[in-house]
Amino acid sequence: MIRYSVRRCEPALLSVDDFGYLGNDLELLVPYLDQAVNQKRQGVNILFYGRPGTGKTELTKALADRLGVGIYEVSYADEDDEPISGTRRLKAYKVAQSFFSNNKVLLMFDEIEDVVGDDQSFNPFLPKKQSNKGWMNRILEGNKIPAIWITNDIGSMDLAMVRRFDMSMEIPIPPKAKRKEIIQEACANLLSEKSIDKIAQNEAIAPALVSRAAKVISHIGTKRGEGDQAFENILNNTLKAQGYPKIQNNTPEPLPKSYDPRFINTDTDLKALAKGIRSNPNARLCLYGVPGTGKSAFGKWIADYTDKSFLLKKGSDLLSMWVGGTEENIANAFAQAREEDAILIFDEVDSFLQDRRSAQRSWEVTQVNEMLVQMENFNGVFIATTNLMSGLDQASLRRFDMKLEFGYLAAKQAWKLFCKECAVLGIDASENARLKKQIRSLRQLAPGDFAAVRRQHKFNPLQSAEVFLERLTQEVAIKEESAGVRMGFLQ
Secondary structure (H helix, E strand, C coil): HHHHEEEEEEECCCCCHHHHHHHHHHHHHHHHHHHHHHCCCCEEEEECCCCCCCHHHHHHHHHHHHHHHEEECCCCEECCCEEEHHHHHHHHHHHHHHHHHCEEEEEEECHHHHHHCCCCCCCCCCCHHHHHHHHHHHHHHHCCCCEEECCCHHHHHCCHHHHHCCCEEECCCCHHEEEEEEEEHHHCCCCCHHHHHHHHCCCCHHHHHHHHHHHHHEEEEEEECHHHHHHHHHHHHHHHCCCCCCCCCCCCCCCCCCCCCCHCCCCHHHHHHHHHHCCCCCCCEEEEEECCHHHHHHHHHHHHHHHEEEEEEHHHCCCCCCCCCCHHHHHHHHHHHHCCCCCEEEHHHCCCCCCCCHHCCCCHHHHHHHHHHHHHHHHCEEEEECCCCCHHHHHHHHHHEEEEEEECCCCCHHHHHHEEEEHHHCCCCCHHHHHHHHHHHCCCCCHHHHHHHHHHHCCCCCHHHHHHHHHHHHHHHHHHHHCCCCCCCCC
């Protein structure tokens, strides 16, 4: 029976060092297992859980390599290659415990949910889960060989059973830097550097997805760079089936050459603020005000000024259709910012910090709670932007060190920005009293209006400063008409 019920695992493809991002948990686990094997301690059980494909099985094999012991897995199939039920797998596990009792080995039991959800029952007078639960508890208390149990669905396990494991470790999707390293190792001769960077930005890319896509592309025989789109298509199809967002080009757009924080209308000296953040990079800022006033751009400028990378997250990046998914994405964003020592920017933060007093569903409250906890525990620079300050949760306002309002351009700012934009675009804007007066008189003019016209210039070139003014006027008119304000110039 042992021949078909338990099999020796294939050699590990990774080392324990490849899982260094697991941090303190791994540093505790390795010496604990080493001692358990050498001292033949009884009842040593470790639980690995997490999404499919995150490397739980590979980590188990890598641990065996580090400890210099054999690693055996309880099989899924019998001698006829027929699936083994959960209860039969447990019996096979018991036999293996007895068979290897005098050997220095580890046992791996993958997909423990097979046992928890088994249709068979050892005692027909007991409910299915209660019967398996009782036997599982005895197994976890009396095993002679250290065992590592793996599940993709921690929610299927009884909490009383979970507490019987010596250590329970979540094996998450690797952080961005590690994802990039994994992709480079698996696809160095298949993908361009640009594609590798693009794929690594997706937080749902598990190592198993990369290795399977690489296997397909390598058999096609494409040269490096030629398989970029095909590789991304394979990954996107799997991500879609799993309910995760597809790979996107999240390379942030650089600040325009004309950018200068002096063109932000606020009552705070922004350069002095930036100097303070550079000397003490621990700040939580809330930037609020009407759209287009440069809130997100200022966050990027702060990152440039302090010589840090920045991590920009929009509502679409964080909101999830799954219960608890948004909270997980929020936590992951803060964790990524810590790992990369990046300035974290949440655009449209009102999506996650709505006043809990008006909440109608429990998840609306838990999202806010998660945001507050993460903000409180984050020791870097966090910048939140919103157009709807009045709807934010009151507790969140107390957690922001500063709340800065960004308004429409003042008359002097508007003219100086106009001149600078014209210089960048190669348009003559020599001193013109009439032009200056009209620019200074535009109501509700914001840096975002200049950005819109600048983008138009790429496909509909500006012929003169007067045309530039005309298009700015059109941008402002749209805002004023939507607000019910009659268009015109201030006198």
